[in-house]
Amino acid sequence: MKYSKRVSSMQSSPIRKLASFEESAKKGGVKVYHLNIGQPDIKTPKAFFKAINDFDKQVLEYCSSSGLDDLINSMQKYYNTYNIKFSKDELLVTNGGSEALLFALMAICDPDDNVLVPEPFYTNYFGFGQSINVKINPITTKAENGFHLPSKEDIISKINHNTKAIMISNPSNPSGTVYTYNEIKMLSEIALEYNLWIISDEVYREFVYDNQEYTSFGNIPEIYDRVIIIDSISKRYSACGARIGSIASKNKGFIAQVLKLCQGRLCVSTLDQVGAAKLYETPISYFKEVIAEYEKRRNVLYDELMKVDGVVCEKPSGAFYILAKLPIDDAEDFAIWMLEEFSKNNETVMICPAQGFYATEKLGKNEIRLAYILNEKDLITAAKLLKEGLEEYLSSKIKSFNYKNDELTLN
Amino acid sequence: MKYSKRVSSMQSSPIRKLASFEESAKKGGVKVYHLNIGQPDIKTPKAFFKAINDFDKQVLEYCSSSGLDDLINSMQKYYNTYNIKFSKDELLVTNGGSEALLFALMAICDPDDNVLVPEPFYTNYFGFGQSINVKINPITTKAENGFHLPSKEDIISKINHNTKAIMISNPSNPSGTVYTYNEIKMLSEIALEYNLWIISDEVYREFVYDNQEYTSFGNIPEIYDRVIIIDSISKRYSACGARIGSIASKNKGFIAQVLKLCQGRLCVSTLDQVGAAKLYETPISYFKEVIAEYEKRRNVLYDELMKVDGVVCEKPSGAFYILAKLPIDDAEDFAIWMLEEFSKNNETVMICPAQGFYATEKLGKNEIRLAYILNEKDLITAAKLLKEGLEEYLSSKIKSFNYKNDELTLN
Numbered sequence: 001m002k003y004s005k006r007v008s009s010m011q012s013s014p015i016r017k018l019a020s021f022e023e024s025a026k027k028g029g030v031k032v033y034h035l036n037i038g039q040p041d042i043k044t045p046k047a048f049f050k051a052i053n054d055f056d057k058q059v060l061e062y063c064s065s066s067g068l069d070d071l072i073n074s075m076q077k078y079y080n081t082y083n084i085k086f087s088k089d090e091l092l093v094t095n096g097g098s099e100a101l102l103f104a105l106m107a108i109c110d111p112d113d114n115v116l117v118p119e120p121f122y123t124n125y126f127g128f129g130q131s132i133n134v135k136i137n138p139i140t141t142k143a144e145n146g147f148h149l150p151s152k153e154d155i156i157s158k159i160n161h162n163t164k165a166i167m168i169s170n171p172s173n174p175s176g177t178v179y180t181y182n183e184i185k186m187l188s189e190i191a192l193e194y195n196l197w198i199i200s201d202e203v204y205r206e207f208v209y210d211n212q213e214y215t216s217f218g219n220i221p222e223i224y225d226r227v228i229i230i231d232s233i234s235k236r237y238s239a240c241g242a243r244i245g246s247i248a249s250k251n252k253g254f255i256a257q258v259l260k261l262c263q264g265r266l267c268v269s270t271l272d273q274v275g276a277a278k279l280y281e282t283p284i285s286y287f288k289e290v291i292a293e294y295e296k297r298r299n300v301l302y303d304e305l306m307k308v309d310g311v312v313c314e315k316p317s318g319a320f321y322i323l324a325k326l327p328i329d330d331a332e333d334f335a336i337w338m339l340e341e342f343s344k345n346n347e348t349v350m351i352c353p354a355q356g357f358y359a360t361e362k363l364g365k366n367e368i369r370l371a372y373i374l375n376e377k378d379l380i381t382a383a384k385l386l387k388e389g390l391e392e393y394l395s396s397k398i399k400s401f402n403y404k405n406d407e408l409t410l411n
Numbered sequence: 412m413k414y415s416k417r418v419s420s421m422q423s424s425p426i427r428k429l430a431s432f433e434e435s436a437k438k439g440g441v442k443v444y445h446l447n448i449g450q451p452d453i454k455t456p457k458a459f460f461k462a463i464n465d466f467d468k469q470v471l472e473y474c475s476s477s478g479l480d481d482l483i484n485s486m487q488k489y490y491n492t493y494n495i496k497f498s499k500d501e502l503l504v505t506n507g508g509s510e511a512l513l514f515a516l517m518a519i520c521d522p523d524d525n526v527l528v529p530e531p532f533y534t535n536y537f538g539f540g541q542s543i544n545v546k547i548n549p550i551t552t553k554a555e556n557g558f559h560l561p562s563k564e565d566i567i568s569k570i571n572h573n574t575k576a577i578m579i580s581n582p583s584n585p586s587g588t589v590y591t592y593n594e595i596k597m598l599s600e601i602a603l604e605y606n607l608w609i610i611s612d613e614v615y616r617e618f619v620y621d622n623q624e625y626t627s628f629g630n631i632p633e634i635y636d637r638v639i640i641i642d643s644i645s646k647r648y649s650a651c652g653a654r655i656g657s658i659a660s661k662n663k664g665f666i667a668q669v670l671k672l673c674q675g676r677l678c679v680s681t682l683d684q685v686g687a688a689k690l691y692e693t694p695i696s697y698f699k700e701v702i703a704e705y706e707k708r709r710n711v712l713y714d715e716l717m718k719v720d721g722v723v724c725e726k727p728s729g730a731f732y733i734l735a736k737l738p739i740d741d742a743e744d745f746a747i748w749m750l751e752e753f754s755k756n757n758e759t760v761m762i763c764p765a766q767g768f769y770a771t772e773k774l775g776k777n778e779i780r781l782a783y784i785l786n787e788k789d790l791i792t793a794a795k796l797l798k799e800g801l802e803e804y805l806s807s808k809i810k811s812f813n814y815k816n817d818e819l820t821l822n
Contacts, residue, residue: 002519107414
């Protein structure tokens with residue numbers, strides 16, 4: 001039996017590839033610290049569970065396809081605190097940010113259309129595109145300048161007849177980059193000049209450090225008719241297991257298109273929505289504590305990484321990721337080596353090779369993404385293990401190189 | 412700004428079209444009985460809510476992309492009671508039956524491929540197809556013979572080079588038809604002879620009346636390598652608001668393809684899965700009571716409908732729908748008339764025009780779908796209202812016809 005080309009051509013999750021090595025390490029009695037996944041350890045606010053426990057209907061019915069009224073109301077108020085004004089019929093609840101991204105792409109792109117995306121990008125953008133025959137058209141950014149955008153001309157040169165949108169995550173997963181006001185303005189100008197949509201994935205909106213300014217595309221009035229804001233409660237309120245995301249746009253025609261897709265899948269989990277409505281009422285002050293915690297963690301991890309010669313990485317200002325270029329050839333080989341060969345006091349670290357975050361072939365092969373989602377104590381241990389592992393890996397590579405050279409001399 | 416052709420071409424939900432008329436009726440103080448939607452009133456088993464209330468983790472984490480172990484285990488046992496044997500790695504949990512259908516189509520069809528579907532069919536099949544450029548290739552069935560399948564030759568004549576699968580819901584939404592063993596065997600033969608997949612939507616598996624025999628495609632061993640079984644807890648356990656469905660197939664290559672799509676959207680709601688694991692442990696005896704209740708309701712509605720001259724409909728044996736051909740021209744006009752013009756003791760009935768369940772143009776224009784999901788008392792009232800409404804509508808049409816004829820005579 002044959003499978004479709006679109007899905008056959010999708011790669012399996014790069015994280016899954018390493019799972020068997022992780023299992024072997026664990027079976028061998030080694031404790032594995034996870035810096036490879038974006039699953040935060042922060043407690044989910046109790047209001048979420050309380051609201052669900054208080055649910056007292058005897059029949060768990062379908063909810064409206066566009067979303068639970070209470071949740072839409074609290075989302076509206078939440079955006080308002082950032083001076084982003086949406087009316088209720090400009091908001092749709094989705095099965096996580098994932099479905100929001102898929103539906104946005106479906107509603108604006110036909111097969112063989114493409115969307116401009118700064119690379120490295122969230123790896124699933126690629127998969128969503130492939131599953132519906134939409135291409136990712138990468139705008140390459142580099143570790144050397146903190147993964148900030150290239151010039152306007154460079155970006156424009158990538159646009160072709162089938163380009164329908166610019167898709168961007170800000171703060172960025174995987175790089176942690178927070179785009180400046182000028183960058184957001186530049187992309188807005190391009191969108192206006194070339195009649196492109198902007199799909200702005202802002203699920204890490206609150207995770208901005210060093211008191212840096214954050215600009216949402218929702219705050220650029222000139223492009224209100226072409227901005228699509230993607231959101232999710234997963235990271236914001238550490239509620240990844242509740243699949244609650246949203247699409248927001250002041251383009252009501254666009255919302256009407258997406259609503260058809262929402263009606264097709266009937267509705268989003270009723271109970272998760274009941275809980276999420278309360279999460280969005282969490283006072284903004286809640287984030288102060290969370291952000292202080294993440295900022296501390298970033299510093300620990302970044303400082304340790306910087307102790308290794310040859311590591312290239314600007315200190316990222318957002319999300320909870322560090323994307324670093326290492327003085328090695330193959331980050332996947334290093335990630336496997338950390339699980340197979342390395343341990344210190346029976347402990348090691350699992351990292352995520354970054355090649356899967358690039359569309360351009362061969363890019364990212366010597367880069368890794370680290371998620372600082374462990375508590376400070378564990379993170380200090382993990383950061384030190386990573387530094388020691390990297391040094392040992394580098395010196396073993398030099399030894400093996402010298403050994404090979406010696407062999408050559410002998411023969 | 413432009414939208415994609417694929418989504419622009421999707422029609423809005425036919426049910427939504429009537430929503431404004433429903434609102435007006437309600438504002439006018441009229442009570443509206445709903446026979447238009449498949450939202451059952453049966454209580455969700457308490458085990459679902461209990462399991463969720465007992466959830467005691469402080470961080471609501473991502474679940475595995477393939478599904479929660481406990482849920483997979485109970486699904487496996489559930490299938491076993493029907494002598495359908497799946498290993499754990501042949502089962503994937505999805506966001507409702509909707510996502511299961513979409514992912515199955517994605518994994519086997521490329522743009523411009525088509526799937527054979529007996530029409531009338533669940534209207535969202537059409538939308539799922541359009542959203543990913545897959546065409547529905549209808550096999551027309553008729554009210555006159557209870558919407559059973561045409562001959563093998565008729566079906567084969569529809570197959571072309573781009574036909575990849577037969578997709579069928581059994582028992583059928585919207586017709587309530589339960590396909591016979593011979594029909595299932597015939598489709599299996601066609602699938603083997605023409606190398607087609609079978610996507611079998613069996614979400615109403617338990618809802619079979621009159622002690623009729625039910626044959627799952629999971630019980631036809633010859634085609635184990637091409638059968639994809641779609642399921643959902645929505646109707647089975649009256650838990651529509653929990654978005655839990657599944658894909659099952661003994662074709663492990665197919666499961667590997669779909670797993671990539673599952674990984675892309677990360678996971679399904681953790682809490683809904685925790686609850687659903689307990690639902691699948693509900694003893695099969697639970698269904699006895701539920702089925703007796705639905706069978707009683709079907710009889711009430713069917714008997715009332717049969718009192719009207721010219722209504723064509725065989726007594727359906729499954730699901731909780733009746734699809735009937737009425738002696739009228741336009742079922743949508745009748746549905747609106749019931750909401751706008753008709754009421755008896757300030758009560759009326761909302762029905763679903765059936766045209767949206769057909770792919771072939773103009774078919775179903777004089778048909779309606781009724782869902783018998785009200786308690787017996789309400790259903791008796793609703794059925795009588797529908798009979799009276801239909802009679803009054805028919806006689807008003809005759810009057811208006813005579814009046815127009817009189818006018819013509821006078822002029």
